[in-house]
Amino acid sequence: MTMQRDVHGELRARLHEAAEAHEPDRARILARIERGMTEEVRGRSGHRATLPPAFGWLRVAGATAAVAGVLAVGGYAVASAVKEEAPPQRKVAVSATPTPSPEATSRPPAFPVDPDPEPSSPVESREEPSSPPAQSPSASASAPAQLPADAGVEDGPLWSDGSVDPHSNDFWAQSNITVKASEQLTELTVQLRIAQTGGVSSTGAWRSLPEDDFTLSVGEQDGFLVYTWVLKEGRTVPEGEWVFAGQYDHERGGRDAKDDGYAATARAGTEELSVAGDFAAQDDDDSSEGDS
Incomplete structure (x- = not known):
């Protein structure tokens, strides 16, 4: 699958370069069309026919339109050949920003109330006078x-x-x-x-x-x-x-x-x-x- 895409990509690139490099010679094409039409008239009458100016301009305009149509069809074909398939668009789901509720508002923590300390009981005794901790005076x-x-x-x-x-x-x-x-x-x-x-x-x-x-x-x-x-x-x-x-x-x-x-x-x-x-x-x- 990957090799096929690479071949198609190279072919599109070459066609694209050839289309850009081609420069049609419109004057030459018109001259050939006019010469062909003149020869057709000579073959019928046996002598050169002179065309009215108005009819000549109509022929030139028609030839120009035909050339433009050919160029347009060719350009469309080249564009179709080099056109790359656009990747399918993907939809990304974006969640809306939540609205904070009053309950979620930060509040200072409530500190626990310490109970009243119990009075210290006399644990020292005369038999062990040096054991109690010293009190800093x-x-x-x-x-x-x-x-x-x-x-x-x-x-x-x-x-x-x-x-x-x-x-x-x-x-x-x-x-x-x-x-x-x-x-x-x-x-x-x-x-x-x-x-x-x-x-x-x-x-x-x-x-x-x-x-x-x-x-x-x-x-x-x-x-x-x-x-x-x-x-x-x-x-x-x-x-x-x-x-x-x-x-x-x-x-x-x-x-x-x-x-x-x-x-x-x-x-x-x-x-x-x-x-x-x-x-x-x-x-x-x-x-x-x-x-x-």
Whole structure:
């Protein structure tokens, strides 16, 4: 099928070139026609006949029309031969542009509303004081107020104790304040004072009561690193035993905590309470006598 199309295409091309190159000599054709007609008249009469001018022009016009007809038929034949079949037209289906509906209009996403966070529960215990994550203290804008340090370790329903955590090492330490309340407290402020013995700097703090119930401030005052926890207004401390801890770096080697101290003030009902103490190591012999 492809070879046949190539042969036809070559033939059409050659015919087309021959038709374009052919230039008919109209004057010569007319002269031959006129000469033939003259000879025909001579053969009939035996002498040359003179044609009227009008009749001569009619003959010339007729001959011209005949030549034009021949040329037209020839051109039509050549054009038919070189005419290529036009490929069938194909219709392309074009879908109309859809009109956006109101539902398809883009809208900002609706963000889900987070539920109110549940208050943190006291998961720390005195038996593992160094396990809770450290809380980054906020720097105090002003020097922390010093709580009275002349009170005893117990005042009515409030009891306290201070100790250096056994997990402390040659570069880091944690001091714990334990507070016991036999009644609900509506006010409570706890303060820890760490003497600057060299290289002392805060590394964090925590408490076993809910974090959101207290504000914490840390600052330097009179050669001490001071941590202060204040119970927020409207919050309460239930009965129980609670721990407040301050963590800090210090110079290499064993650190003496004899100058460290703590103090706390509280309210139980209408009663104002206050306790204070230090971090001196307890004598085992004294403890044995007290137990006996």
